Amino acid sequence: MTQTAERQQATQDGHDVLVVDGLVRRFGDLTAVNDVSFRVARGETYGLLGPNGAGKTTTISMVCGLLEPDEGTVMVLGQQMGPTKVAPKRHLGLVPQDLAIYPDLSARENLTFFGKLQGLAGNDLKSRVGEVLELTGLADRAKDPTKEFSGGMKRRLNIGIGLLHKPTLLILDEPTVGVDPQSRNAILESVENLSGEGMAVIYTTHYMEEAERLCDRIGIIDSGTLQAEGTRSELIQLTGGVDNIQLTGSGDTTAAAEALRGLSSVAQVDAERGRLQLTVHDAPTAVAQIVTTATSAGLQLSDVQISRPNLESVFLHLTGKALRD
Structure with missing residues (x-):
């Protein structure tokens, strides 16, 4: 059995939520991502770290099915991901670095709107919106326009939108950028709880201490190539330990x-x-x-x-x- 077949079998057996195998993406003469492979299991937080221009955003775009790879595959729960694939995207929650909320709507209205886009309705939608407001600590500000929120509150709402439909795989792209220390700690605690509940998480950050705290395994990407991958201890051995x-x-x-x-x-x-x-x-x-x-x-x-x-x-x-x- 090939390595790709073994990974896909593991996914079908329920171990891996995400299997990324041999991704390549070119833009003209530039190879932005070159043969990147990794996997994320249930209940695991996987950190994808790299300097600006390393290929993180392009990789995440292919994982989310926003960009078609030139080579390689992305499998989510055994289903191949791509721009035209609808079924695997139902299992995915994406929290982008740029805020994706409507400033003139309240927190509840934002969540209700995005919940409907995700296929929720009726009492299920109402109940889930209430749960997410509590989870993100925004229940007492549910009726206020989000343009009045602090940066940290907006970030928490952004995460809540990604969680509404209870995704199996959550992708958090630098979710603590520009937030105050208290909100940042609240976000990190939420991520810890999510992985503890069995959700697979991909976490990108420019704060190494966040990766140290949250991530079970880490992939370091630079110049479009995955330079190393492993647990914290395994990676430290690369420096001689x-x-x-x-x-x-x-x-x-x-x-x-x-x-x-x-x-x-x-x-x-x-x-x-x-x-x-x-x-x-x-x-x-x-x-x-x-x-x-x-x-x-x-x-x-x-x-x-x-x-x-x-x-x-x-x-x-x-x-x-x-x-x-």
């Missing part, structure tokens, strides 16, 4: 450096005036032995600092850019 410990103090730094080089947990020691920079494996486990060894060798410590690799360092390692570049 080593930690840094900085020891500051007075005394015999030369002797301390020599003693530390003899420890199996220490990969490298760089000595400066009154300071030692160590590259180590598993700093939290190794730090006690390192401190004991350094002080026994004559270093009087005044400060110990530990820094561990994070997704930002992985991103820089793979792309040479910061996420917000």
Whole structure:
């Protein structure tokens, strides 16, 4: 069985909601997306990260069926997605980066309008609108025109519109851009709850801390190519998976450096005036032995600092850019 067939079988068996296989999209001589493949399972939040111009928007447009790929396929619950495909789009909720709400309508009116577009009617529509107003924390402002809302409230309503029809796959394209910290935290909590309820989520963001907090797996895309994919721990291994410990103090730094080089947990020691920079494996486990060894060798410590690799360092390692570049 080919890899594509295995993925499609997994989707039909109920494991994967989304299977993206070998997507390619060209605009003239420019290949915006080049052989991108990934999958998203039920209850999983998948982060798609990349600098501006990396190919994220083009990829998302093909996943949503807004753009036809030149090569490759997008399968949603075993159904092929495309611009002319209606059935798979019923399982999809899209929350675009640009606000898609009517400013002169109230929150309730916006939700009612979009709910009708999604095929809801009668008591089902009324009940679902009420549920979404509660979920997004907008119930007490349901009758107010949305032009009077703060940026964070508009963002929450934007998400609520995408949730109305209870999609199996929700795509959130930078949903916290320009919102205040309180609204941002409320949005992140909502996303955590959605994946906990079994919804598959694709999340794009320019805030690495959001990806660290929310995403079960992450794909890093740059120059149209998926450079790496995996859990946070798997991605960090790409940088070597080593930690840094900085020891500051007075005394015999030369002797301390020599003693530390003899420890199996220490990969490298760089000595400066009154300071030692160590590259180590598993700093939290190794730090006690390192401190004991350094002080026994004559270093009087005044400060110990530990820094561990994070997704930002992985991103820089793979792309040479910061996420917000």
